[in-house]
Amino acid sequence: MTNHPAALGGSPAVTIDQAHYTQWPIYTEEEAQVAADLIRSHSLSSAIDGPGPITEFESLVAETWGARHTIAHSSGTTALRTALFGVGVVPGDEVVTQSAVHPFNCLPIIGCGAVPIFADIDPLTLTLDPDDVESKITSRTKAIMVVHWKGIPANMDALMDIARRHGLMVVEDNAVSQGTTHRGRMLGTIGDASAISFQDGKLTSAGEGGVFMTTSDEVFQRAATLGHYERLKELPNPKWRAVSGFSFGEKYRMATITAAIGAVQMKHWRKRLDVRHDNAAKLGRAIAEIDGFTFPDFPDYFSSPYFSGHIEFHPDKLGGITRERLIEALNAEGAQVTSPARKDSRIPHTDGLWRMLHKHPVFAGNEYGTEDILWEVLGQNATKIDYRSVVLPVTEDPEVPYDTIMLPSFTRPADDLIDQYATAFDKVAAHAGRLAEAHA
Numbered sequence: 001m002t003n004h005p006a007a008l009g010g011s012p013a014v015t016i017d018q019a020h021y022t023q024w025p026i027y028t029e030e031e032a033q034v035a036a037d038l039i040r041s042h043s044l045s046s047a048i049d050g051p052g053p054i055t056e057f058e059s060l061v062a063e064t065w066g067a068r069h070t071i072a073h074s075s076g077t078t079a080l081r082t083a084l085f086g087v088g089v090v091p092g093d094e095v096v097t098q099s100a101v102h103p104f105n106c107l108p109i110i111g112c113g114a115v116p117i118f119a120d121i122d123p124l125t126l127t128l129d130p131d132d133v134e135s136k137i138t139s140r141t142k143a144i145m146v147v148h149w150k151g152i153p154a155n156m157d158a159l160m161d162i163a164r165r166h167g168l169m170v171v172e173d174n175a176v177s178q179g180t181t182h183r184g185r186m187l188g189t190i191g192d193a194s195a196i197s198f199q200d201g202k203l204t205s206a207g208e209g210g211v212f213m214t215t216s217d218e219v220f221q222r223a224a225t226l227g228h229y230e231r232l233k234e235l236p237n238p239k240w241r242a243v244s245g246f247s248f249g250e251k252y253r254m255a256t257i258t259a260a261i262g263a264v265q266m267k268h269w270r271k272r273l274d275v276r277h278d279n280a281a282k283l284g285r286a287i288a289e290i291d292g293f294t295f296p297d298f299p300d301y302f303s304s305p306y307f308s309g310h311i312e313f314h315p316d317k318l319g320g321i322t323r324e325r326l327i328e329a330l331n332a333e334g335a336q337v338t339s340p341a342r343k344d345s346r347i348p349h350t351d352g353l354w355r356m357l358h359k360h361p362v363f364a365g366n367e368y369g370t371e372d373i374l375w376e377v378l379g380q381n382a383t384k385i386d387y388r389s390v391v392l393p394v395t396e397d398p399e400v401p402y403d404t405i406m407l408p409s410f411t412r413p414a415d416d417l418i419d420q421y422a423t424a425f426d427k428v429a430a431h432a433g434r435l436a437e438a439h440a
């Protein structure tokens with residue numbers, strides 16, 4: 001169907017109310033019941049000795065991921081802090097990570113008293129560029145903090161190879177890529193330690209929460225001594241067991257009510273991720289059949305519940321249309337597509353989150369004299385870095401990722417809606433030249 005595009009006065013192609021299909025998180029009576037039961041039991045706190053919601057939640061996550069050890073945390077960020085502590089990051093160490101992201105990967109590095117070193121990203125996957133990571137390694141580097149960005153994994157083969165050659169540890173920030181596999185292995189089980197987030201916006205949620213995981217007995221034991229004083233007496237290594245009754249950090253444990261909700265969510269985990277994946281695959285395929293649109297040429301080493309979420313467009317086949325105009329035209333059709341580009345990355349978000357960390361006043365300074373604020377906080381152990389001289393060409397390129405748009409993720413079976421999206425793309429492609437001109 002190629003009738004008049006909505007941006008030029010026609011009727012929108014997408015007429016179905018999308019709220020139901022994009023609703024997230026999905027909480028039902030089951031979660032309400034377990035939460036109410038805990039409230040009625042007058043027991044919302046746990047010293048985690050023996051079975052209970054926290055151990056049940058941890059076991060479900062461990063089983064799903066195939067992880068040897070899991071520890072539930074109050075957030076993904078605290079779980080990342082535990083991961084860094086567990087792999088041995090200490091004050092003054094350097095940790096290489098990416099700048100192009102929310103700040104959360106960076107906060108636990110500073111929490112450890114370590115210095116974040118920013119490496120560039122790959123323009124397609126938006127994850128760490130292994131060559132640039134290697135060029136940033138110094139005698140002070142202890143670890144690489146990899147961020148798997150919205151279902152697209154970093155190149156773990158190359159990064160693990162670099163880490164092993166340089167004797168470094170690898171922490172995977174898997175907060176936003178639950179369920180993605182890399183050469184058949186679950187993200188979060190490839191590096192030395194990792195964390196996932198269960199905050200409401202993530203692929204499974206429990207309100208707030210995170211899970212630290214590792215396959216290493218040694219990393220696990222060291223990690224447990226950061227804020228998990230009540231669970232140390234069973235540790236096999238007497239060195240770490242001796243810390244029992246004490247701890248090297250504040251309390252990080254998850255609340256029982258969160259764990260109970262998380263455990264219900266984990267029971268629906270596979271099914272809900274499969275729905276997202278099937279929808280994304282169907283939508284992506286329908287659009288990629290239209291002349292002018294293709295799947296980005298992603299590496300073939302992963303499978304993701306988002307099915308990447310990115311669609312590439314080819315202006316030469318679409319009347320020279322720009323990304324902005326294409327998005328406007330599709331939005332006018334009712335298709336909720338967005339730009340994955342970092343155009344606005346130099347502007348603080350209204351909620352105060354930045355997307356290009358090395359330009360943030362904490363690193364780059366500002367007119368209020370913040371250039372030394374980080375060193376004031378990190379103290380004597382840290383070797384000062386001149387972040388103003390850091391240049392990350394891909395991270396700083398406002399067009400990256402080039403010529404792609406981002407599709408929404410549908411959380412319930414959505415075949416009719418997907419058909420309407422395909423029609424929207426069809427209409428816009430058929431009239432792309434006029435749409436581009438109308439804007440020029």
Ligand SMILES: Cc1ncc(COP(=O)(O)O)c(C=O)c1O
Binds near residue numbers: 076208
């Ligand atoms: C990439 C990334 N890492 C870590 C986190 C932290 O998770 P949490 O909000 O549970 O602390 C987030 C949260 O959005 C994130 O996007």
